[in-house]
Amino acid sequence: MSSARWLLWRRQAWAVARHELVRSVFSGRIVPVLLLVAMPLSLAGLRALFLPAGQRLDLGHSTADFAQMFALFHLRFVVFFACAVIFAKAFRGEILERSLHYSLLAPLDRAVLVAGKYVGSLIAAWLVLLPATAITFVLFHLPHGAAGFRQVLSATGASHLAAYLAVVALACCAYGALFLLAGLYFSNPMVPALLFLGWEVATPFLPPALKALSFVHYLSSLLPVPPSLGPLALLTRPVDPWLAGFGLLAATAALLVLAVRKARRLEVTYAAD
Amino acid sequence: MTLDAITLRDVSKFYGEVLGVNRITLDLKPGLTGLVGPNGSGKSTLMHLLTGLLRPTRGEISVLGVNPGDPERLFRIVGYCTQYDSFPSGATGLSFLRHALALHGVPAGEADRRCFELLQQVGLADAARRRIAGYSKGMRQRIKLAHALSHAPRVLVLDEPLNGLDPMGRAEMIRLFKELAAEGRFVIVSSHILHEVDAICDAVVMVHGGSVVAEGQIRAVRGEITSQPIQVLVRCDRPRAIAAAALALDHVVEAKLLDDGASVLVRTRDADAFYASLTGIVIASGTAVESVLPADESVDAVYGYLIGQPGVPT
Amino acid sequence: MAVYERAWRPYAGRLTPMRRRFLVVTRYALAEAFSSRLFTAFYAACFLPSLLALFLIYISHNLALLEQLGLTREFMGGLTLVFFRLLFLWQAIPGFFLMAILAPGLIAPDLANSALPLYLSRPIDRRDYVLGKLAALFLVVSPPTWVMGLALFLLQAVEEGGGWGVTNWRIGLAYLVGHLVWILVISLLGLAISAWVRYRPAALGALFALLFVLSAFGSAVNGITRSSIGDIVHLTRAIASVVQHLFGAPTSSGLPVAVNWLTLAVVGLLSIVVLNRKLRAHEVVR
Numbered sequence: 001m002s003s004a005r006w007l008l009w010r011r012q013a014w015a016v017a018r019h020e021l022v023r024s025v026f027s028g029r030i031v032p033v034l035l036l037v038a039m040p041l042s043l044a045g046l047r048a049l050f051l052p053a054g055q056r057l058d059l060g061h062s063t064a065d066f067a068q069m070f071a072l073f074h075l076r077f078v079v080f081f082a083c084a085v086i087f088a089k090a091f092r093g094e095i096l097e098r099s100l101h102y103s104l105l106a107p108l109d110r111a112v113l114v115a116g117k118y119v120g121s122l123i124a125a126w127l128v129l130l131p132a133t134a135i136t137f138v139l140f141h142l143p144h145g146a147a148g149f150r151q152v153l154s155a156t157g158a159s160h161l162a163a164y165l166a167v168v169a170l171a172c173c174a175y176g177a178l179f180l181l182a183g184l185y186f187s188n189p190m191v192p193a194l195l196f197l198g199w200e201v202a203t204p205f206l207p208p209a210l211k212a213l214s215f216v217h218y219l220s221s222l223l224p225v226p227p228s229l230g231p232l233a234l235l236t237r238p239v240d241p242w243l244a245g246f247g248l249l250a251a252t253a254a255l256l257v258l259a260v261r262k263a264r265r266l267e268v269t270y271a272a273d
Numbered sequence: 274m275t276l277d278a279i280t281l282r283d284v285s286k287f288y289g290e291v292l293g294v295n296r297i298t299l300d301l302k303p304g305l306t307g308l309v310g311p312n313g314s315g316k317s318t319l320m321h322l323l324t325g326l327l328r329p330t331r332g333e334i335s336v337l338g339v340n341p342g343d344p345e346r347l348f349r350i351v352g353y354c355t356q357y358d359s360f361p362s363g364a365t366g367l368s369f370l371r372h373a374l375a376l377h378g379v380p381a382g383e384a385d386r387r388c389f390e391l392l393q394q395v396g397l398a399d400a401a402r403r404r405i406a407g408y409s410k411g412m413r414q415r416i417k418l419a420h421a422l423s424h425a426p427r428v429l430v431l432d433e434p435l436n437g438l439d440p441m442g443r444a445e446m447i448r449l450f451k452e453l454a455a456e457g458r459f460v461i462v463s464s465h466i467l468h469e470v471d472a473i474c475d476a477v478v479m480v481h482g483g484s485v486v487a488e489g490q491i492r493a494v495r496g497e498i499t500s501q502p503i504q505v506l507v508r509c510d511r512p513r514a515i516a517a518a519a520l521a522l523d524h525v526v527e528a529k530l531l532d533d534g535a536s537v538l539v540r541t542r543d544a545d546a547f548y549a550s551l552t553g554i555v556i557a558s559g560t561a562v563e564s565v566l567p568a569d570e571s572v573d574a575v576y577g578y579l580i581g582q583p584g585v586p587t
Numbered sequence: 588m589a590v591y592e593r594a595w596r597p598y599a600g601r602l603t604p605m606r607r608r609f610l611v612v613t614r615y616a617l618a619e620a621f622s623s624r625l626f627t628a629f630y631a632a633c634f635l636p637s638l639l640a641l642f643l644i645y646i647s648h649n650l651a652l653l654e655q656l657g658l659t660r661e662f663m664g665g666l667t668l669v670f671f672r673l674l675f676l677w678q679a680i681p682g683f684f685l686m687a688i689l690a691p692g693l694i695a696p697d698l699a700n701s702a703l704p705l706y707l708s709r710p711i712d713r714r715d716y717v718l719g720k721l722a723a724l725f726l727v728v729s730p731p732t733w734v735m736g737l738a739l740f741l742l743q744a745v746e747e748g749g750g751w752g753v754t755n756w757r758i759g760l761a762y763l764v765g766h767l768v769w770i771l772v773i774s775l776l777g778l779a780i781s782a783w784v785r786y787r788p789a790a791l792g793a794l795f796a797l798l799f800v801l802s803a804f805g806s807a808v809n810g811i812t813r814s815s816i817g818d819i820v821h822l823t824r825a826i827a828s829v830v831q832h833l834f835g836a837p838t839s840s841g842l843p844v845a846v847n848w849l850t851l852a853v854v855g856l857l858s859i860v861v862l863n864r865k866l867r868a869h870e871v872v873r
Contacts, residue, residue, distance in 0.1 A: 008378045015375035019361075027363055032793065039804045043811055050812040065811065073807045081796045088788070096699065096786045098359035101326060102369075102420070105355075106376035107348040190792035197799070268326040269288065270357070 009112050016103070016116025017123065024086050024124035029093075033082045037132035040074045044139030051143045059144055059151050063160070066140040067225035070164060074136070075219060076201060079129055079168055083175035084193045086125050090117040091263075092183035101268045110263040118180055118256060125172040133168045137161050163224040166245075170222070174215045174248045177255035184262045204233035211236060215251070218244040276338040278302060279323065279428065279459060284332030286318055293318040295483045296332070301461065305454040307470035308463040309572055310480035316463040317356055319480065320430050323461070324353045336428060349377075352421035356432040358413055360405045366392060366416050367401040370423055377424045391419040396445070410437035418446070428459040435469060447473050467573040479576055486579045495570045501578045502526050502540040504568035505547060512537040514558040522550055538568060608711050612719025613726065620689055620727065630727070633685060636677035637735035640670075644739060648746040671758045672834055675736065679769055679830075682732045686724055686770070690777025691790030693720045694866070698785045703866065713866050717778065724774040733766035761833035769826055772851050779858035782865040798822055815841025818850075825850040 024030065047065065055061045094100035103113055141148035141157075151157045178196070182189035203214040211217040211234075220226070221238035222245065229235075239247070279301040286293035294315040308316045321327040322334060325341030339346045360369060367388055374384035392398045395415040400408065405416060414437045421429060431450075435443050450473060454460045464470045470477060471491065478488045487494045495503065507515055516528035516537045524543040531538060541547040544567070555562055569575070603611060621627050646652050653659065697703050706716055740759045744752025752759070780797070781790045801820050808817030818824050818840040825847040828838035832847075840847055 011378050012376055015372065019372055023361070023363075032796075036796075036800065039800065043804070043807055046808060047811045050814070052813075069807055069811070073803050077800045077803050081792070081800060084792060084796075085789075088792075092788060093786075094361070096788070097362060098357050099361045101355055101357060102361065102373070103376075104326060104344065105324065105348060105353050106373065107345050107378075107424075108376055109345050188788040188791060190788045190795070193792065194795050197795075265328070267328060268321065 009109070012106075012108055013112050013116040013119065016108075016113055017120035020090060020117050020120025021124050023093075024089075024121060025127060029085070029089065030124075030128070032085050033128055036078045036082050036085075037128055040069065040078055040136045041132060041139065043069060043073070044136045044142070048139060048143045056143050056145075059141070059147060062140045062144060062148065062151075063225055066137060067223065068227050069136075069140075070133075070167075071220060071223060071227035074133065075167065075171060076197075076216065078132075079171045080175060080197060080200065082129055083125055083172055084179050084190070087118075087121045087176040087179035088183040088189040088193065090121050090180050090183055092187075092189050095270065098270045104266070104268060110266070111260045114180070114256065114260045114263050118176065118259075121180065122172055122176055125176060126169060129168050129172060130165055133164055134161060137164060160224045163222060167219050167222050170245060170248050171215065171219055173252045174219075174255075177252040177259070178215075181255050181259045181262070184259055184266070204229040207234060208236045215248065218248050279337065279461075280333075280335045281319075281322075282333045284322060284329045284334055286322060286327060287330045292483050293327075294322070294480075297485050299478060299485060299488060301459060301478075302476070303454070303457050303459050304475040305450060305460045305462065305473055307474035307477040307572065308461060308480060309465065309467055309470050309477055309576060310463075311465055314465075314480045315483040316465075316480055317432055318483070320353070320355075320432050320461070320463060324351055324430055326353075326355075348426075349424070350426055351428045351430065352424065352426035353430045354417045354421040354432060354434050358410070360413070360416075362406070364405050365402050366397055366405055366408070366419075369405060369416060370419055373420050373423050379424075387423065391423055394422070394449075395419045396442075411439060411442055414438055415442070426458075429453060429461065431460070431462045433463055433465075435464065435466075443469075467576055468571065471572040474572075477572055479572075479579060481580050487575065491572055491575060492567075492570050495567075495575050496544070498575065498578050499542070501569075502542050503544040503547075503570070504574075505539045505541065505544065506536060506564075506566045506568040507539065507551070508536045508563040508566075509555075509560045510535065510563075511558060511560040514560055515539075515554060518554040518558060519547070519550075522547065535563075605710075609715035609719040610722065612706070612711065612716055613722040616693055616720055616723035617726065619692075620723070626688065629681075629688070630685065630731070633678075633681040633731040634735065636674060636681070637731060637739060640674050640739050641742070643670075644743050644746065668755070668758065668834060668836065671736075671740065671755075671762075672831075672836065674739070675762065675765065675830065675834075678732045678736055679766065682728045682766070682770065683773060685728050685731075686773045686777055687791065687794055689724055689727060690774060691781045691794060692787045693723065694778055694781040695785050695787045695790045698782065698865070699787075713863075716866065717862055720778055721774055724777070725770060728770050728774075729766075732770065733762050736762035736766065757833065757835045761830060765830040765833050768829060768851060772822075772826065772855050775855050775858035775862075779861040779865075782862050809841075818842045819846065820850075822850065822854060 051061075091100065094103065104110075137160075138152055141152050144151065152161065179189060179193060182192050186192055200214050200216045203211055203216050206214075218239055222241050226238070238244075279299075281297050281299045284297045285295050297319065308319065310316050318327065322329055323336060323341060325344055325347055328342065334341050336347060337350055339350065341347055361372075364372075370388040370391055371381075371384050374387060375381075379387065389398065389401070392401050395418055397412060397415055397419065400412060405413060408416065414434065418431070418434060421431065429450075434450075435446060438446060450460050450462060454475070462470065462474065474491075476488070476490050477494070479486045479494075509515055512530050512535060516530055516539075519525045519528045519537070519539045519541075522541070524546055525539055525541045527538075527540040529538045529540075530536075539547065548565075551565065554560075569578075621630075646656070646658075697706065703716075707713065711719075737759060740755075740762060741752070744755075776797070777790075777794055780793045781787075784790045784793055802823050805817035805819070805821030805824065808820070809815055810817075818828075819842070821840070824840050828840040828842075828844060828847040829851065831838045832844045838844060838847070
């Protein structure tokens with residue numbers, strides 16, 4: 001492979017990624033994503049207002065509350081739907097807009113197109129979700145005043161925050177690849193997305209063999225504070241964090257390979273969509 | 274595969290059980306080629322197949338030796354102006370072209386310079402920073418043309434490129450197509466407006482019901498249609514004398530005096546023989562001839578003959 | 588002076604009355620919906636809970652059959668409030684999926700393909716257009732929900748006799764009002780989302796996201812504030828509480844039923860506002 005070709009591929013992939021990033025972040029499409037991320041932020045705000053005075057002295061409450069909110073609401077709903085909105089439209093949005101052919105009329109390997117769209121969408125998702133997660137984490141500690149800030153800046157607090165950010169980043173990678181693929185395969189990618197959401201929500205109640213087929217099982221293994229999943233959940237040993245991270249990245253790579261295969265066979269027949 | 278021609282060998286495309294194009298074999302040469310046929314005849318499918326937006330169900334296609342399934346190589350030499358009147362949402366004329374050039378690997382500074390040149394060329398320099406969604410139909414057509422031309426391709430595939438343009442715009446674009454063809458490029462233009470193609474194309478490919486019904490230079494194609502005598506319109510001061518003399522020729526099947534009293538329409542099976550005899554007839558009868566014109570050597574008439582609806586000579 | 592021969596004659600046949608003109612939109616929407624075999628099959632499946640209930644009511648009043656099956660009359664004594672509340676739920680869930688499948692595709696394709704100016708260039712206005720689409724949803728969802736529910740209630744009342752129908756009048760009321768409110772709110776919400784996002788897949792995703800995410804958000808707010816304030820945005824709980832109240836059962840929301848009614852009213856009104864803003868006969872430059 002010549003270096004000139006690599007350079008061209010990089011330049012093309014970045015052009016596609018930049019275009020995708022602008023389409024995702026600097027347009028009206030970002031509104032539903034912003035509404036989604038506003039929810040955990042407003043939860044944190046409400047908590048700051050309503051937290052009983054007695055609990056303001058106990059930092060453990062904030063750690064536990066955030067863990068619960070992150071696992072059961074932020075990860076399962078906010079990150080999930082934000083990724084669905086951003087990634088599913090990477091291809092399907094252009095097909096519905098009848099503008100995908102402009103990308104296909106460029107001297108572009110379809111693998112470069114998939115890579116560019118994925119990277120652009122991933123950056124868009126990270127740009128919105130990572131700061132929102134960090135701000136929510138800080139806001140959860142706000143009612144404790146200076147002690148709360150010290151907790152956030154302490155080694156434990158910082159490592160917790162880093163772990164939560166890593167979980168969000170990995171979730172964006174994995175869910176993103178899945179929704180990008182769904183956008184290529186299905187004329188309505190929201191149907192498989194909703195079915196998968198059902199699967200993800202039901203994961204705590206599934207036997208271990210079936211848990212292994214969900215993303216949230218691996219993502220939960222990376223959480224610094226395990227959430228309480230209720231009396232009906234089937235508890236299993238968490239996956240080793242390195243294995244969980246590697247597994248999610250491997251699944252992402254496999255999904256992207258499938259997306260490239262599909263993109264290479266893609267034809268422009270808008271009327272059928 | 275020929276490196277200096279566009280070839281299709283036994284190409285068919287099915288959409289499920291619906292046939293798009295059927296066993297098409299073609300060799301296209303440089304110059305302006307018209308792809309004509311009514312709506313739904315398969316012109317756009319054929320163009321999509323040439324540019325890899327569709328894959329043939331069977332058969333082989335080569336564009337100057339490149340397989341349309343290899344976009345990296347194909348779109349270095351091909352520019353395609355599609356029929357779709359849709360654009361990326363929020364795009365301005367400038368950003369649309371800039372992105373296209375970025376995908377070609379053109380550095381930003383050079384891309385900007387090229388964008389303004391292109392916008393100038395298609396008459397959109399003043400609207401460069403306006404959103405395409407707010408453009409008129411004619412302007413959208415022009416920006417699509419600029420997109421297809423942006424990387425100066427050797428092969429230009431243009432699907433109904435004159436749609437929506439005003440008469441001035443059409444004339445400008447036709448001049449541009451002719452210039453591009455004169456440079457030795459392949460310019461393939463589809464249209465269902467037959468007289469338009471007649472006016473600009475060196476050769477035509479006639480499509481009907483997904484099949485090619487004829488291809489080549491229009492006069493040669495007309496000559497091949499032996500079932501329909503060729504019509505020649507002679508405008509002169511003594512049409513009766515010409516008609517009488519023409520009817521004496523073996524190959525003339527009909528001579529019809531037209532209502533204007535100054536024209537005779539001759540139908541002959543051998544146009545060359547008629548033209549050869551006409552000089553003698555004119556001299557012998559002392560007729561003053563104003564013009565001698567083939568009356569049905571137009572794309573319109575030929576297409577009508579081929580699909581069973583004889584054209585009306587004008 | 589030019590003289591034109593008057594060869595043109597306007598249509599002089601019968602016209603659909605103006606007050607029923609919106610049903611033309613409904614007719615085409617229904618034809619489109621039932622053109623899908625999958626949808627038709629699902630629609631047929633939506634009647635299964637009601638048919639099963641019909642079977643249970645039938646055998647509970649057929650002493651000979653009960654005897655053959657080795658069951659006693661007391662076994663079917665559960666055909667009371669609990670039975671009808673469960674049946675309501677099993678009618679409402681498929682009804683919701685019917686609306687979720689249909690509603691996003693009713694307006695979004697018209698907007699995406701710039702078809703609205705075509706509609707509105709005919710003698711119907713925006714109100715007729717929305718009414719037509721709404722009527723399509725109502726006509727599709729009604730038979731497997733409140734129509735079947737009321738029929739089963741009446742059947743049970745007739746079979747049971749002895750003033751059962753009068754004693755349990757709230758069941759009939761809950762079936763009629765509960766399903767109608769459920770259908771109206773979800774239909775308006777579905778149409779509003781369909782008009783807002785323009786693309787069917789996005790509209791479907793948005794409808795589910797709004798219900799699931801808002802419900803989860805409401806629950807999270809309740810958990811964090813240790814109150815029931817989150818039920819204000821918990822749409823499914825609001826509907827459930829209203830229906831439970833109509834049945835005369837304890838409600839699942841910690842808020843007064845009036846607040847649940849208010850939530851539903853606000854959602855309906857907001858949907859109408861969105862429809863009013865988004866349904867315009869002009870192209871939107873994006």
